[in-house]
Amino acid sequence: MKTSARNQFAGPVAAIKEGVVDTEVTLQLAPDLQLVAIVTRESAENLGLTLGQDVLAFVKASSILLMAGEESRISARNRFTGTVTKLHTGPVNAEVTLTMPGGRHVITAVVTDDSVKRLGLETGQALTAVFKASSVFLASID
Amino acid sequence: MKTSARNQFAGPVAAIKEGVVDTEVTLQLAPDLQLVAIVTRESAENLGLTLGQDVLAFVKASSILLMAGEESRISARNRFTGTVTKLHTGPVNAEVTLTMPGGRHVITAVVTDDSVKRLGLETGQALTAVFKASSVFLASID
């Protein structure tokens, strides 16, 4: 499967929490790294999600916010800290890539060019990529 | 009222499923084409949604993910397959328009330019536009 999503992660399902409409799914990407997704309950059922099952998670670059400085108290369930390894600016938007410690995980965000300037982003800087559980798409690997 | 949403669909409400906070609403766009939206329960109540009522659904181009290759098992409730009829690239983002079979429905996605290159997208190619139910805005027609 090939998708346009710039961010793809893989890992086994570590937890499933069901609501009437929504289901929350936690993936264990690495021993110390989890990803949380909210999908509709019907989607979770269609995917036949079970604990331990290997699943892919996709996040669009445009769904990601960047946060500089000490970690804040923010509602977003997913917060991945890394170092800026690539900056690509345009007239309105800019693309920022972080590499997480160990180099295994990379995450790309599209933010406004103005935000890049305001935060004074540059390569080598420590930064946190933040995204909501509801921004995650899941896919099962057949 | 004119809106900025590139994607607008219309159809009667085919199903309503209520949760504590969210409500899932299914629209029948065509005999073989449904669209699923998640809105807050309060929104659904404010709109006074009832089965059979004609409703508009809006989806921002930036909420859409593109998927190439055979249909995978992905959590997104909305998957519209078509042919690429327009490609418009920029320095960071690119706009991709698909036309669905029959030509009645058109769907536009904004993805990163890098994704367009990585997927090797070109006009005429079959592609699936995927979006989460939570990315859909609904409007009632008074």
Place this chain on the structure above:
Amino acid sequence: MKTSARNQFAGPVAAIKEGVVDTEVTLQLAPDLQLVAIVTRESAENLGLTLGQDVLAFVKASSILLMAGEESRISARNRFTGTVTKLHTGPVNAEVTLTMPGGRHVITAVVTDDSVKRLGLETGQALTAVFKASSVFLASID
């Protein structure tokens, strides 16, 4: 037309910045309050946006993040600070409403129930609602 978007703001266009694919539009909601939206350039042209024109902005509750504590350095262009005036929790998601100073503006977010607990949210607490420019949907008033 009534929409499902829980958050609706109105104001004149204060700035327009055009890119190849995207256009950034700034609305002046109040003398000291701006809202920034990214829409596709084609959408901006379809809406015929001009400086000073009154425009509506819609944001889905699920596109909003909540941030507690002192203001962080975050890429999101829109940061609205207020006081929690309503909390409505469910099994997976929760709805949090902030009222901004003066009581003119209210903003509602849907976040996970777990985030509400982790942040220890309660009514009366100061909180910042954060959303990306790309999460905003614009409409012109004919």
